[in-house]
Amino acid sequence: MTNDNIPHDRAPFSYLVKVGHISANPVQVRVEADERERNALAKLWNIEGVNSLSAELQIARWKKDGVRIRGRVSGEIVQACVVTLDPVVSRIDSDIDQIYVPEGSKLARIVTEESAEMVLDPDGPDLPESFSGDTIDAGALVSEFAALSIDPYPKKPGVEFVAHVEDDAVENRKPSPFAVLKDWKND
Secondary structure, three states: OOOOOOOOOOOOOOOEEEHHHOOOOOEEEEEEOOHHHHHHHHHHHOOOEEEEEEEEEEEEEEOOOEEEEEEEEEEEEEEEOOOOOOEEEEEEEEEEEEEEEEOOOHHHOOOEOOOOOEOOOOOOOOOOEEEOOOEEEHHHHHHHHHHHOOOOOOOOOOOOOOOOHHHHHHHOOOOOHHHHHOOOOOO
C-alpha cells in the first residue's frame, strides 16, 4: 500500500492526503467513487460492476510523524454467480484501520526476540505501512479494503451445485476387460 506502487494518475480510485496538513485533531473525510472510477475498479477486480463505493474516514496524526486512517468502507457490487453465471448483487461493508509511517522510520521496524524469531499476532493490529514523499493515497486504501471484502465464490440465493460431471462419467464407463477375472480362482 505504499504510494510508490501505484501512481495516483494510474490508480482506479485515488484520494491524496498531504501528510504535512494533518494535525493531531482528527479530520473527517467522505470519499466516493464516481462512474469512471467504479468502472475502472470493476475491471481491476474482474467483476461485472461496482454500483457504489464510498468511505467515511477519520485521518489524524499518529505519534510524531505517522498518520492513522480509520473508518468504514461500504458499497455495492455485481458479480457472476459461480453456478448459473447470473448477476449477483453483494454488499461491501468493512472497517478500515491503517497506520502509515515515513520510509525508514523506527516505528516501521519489526521487533524480533533474542532468538531472532519474528513474533506476529494474527489477531493483533497490522504493521504500519511506510510511505515516501509527502502524500498518502487514501483512495487506494479504500479500494484495497473493499477488494478484500469481495466474496470469491458468489452464489445466487437458493442455488445449489448439482452432481459433478465426474460422477456421471464413472457410472457410464465401460467395464474393465479384467473385471471377468475377479471371480476367477486358482484351483
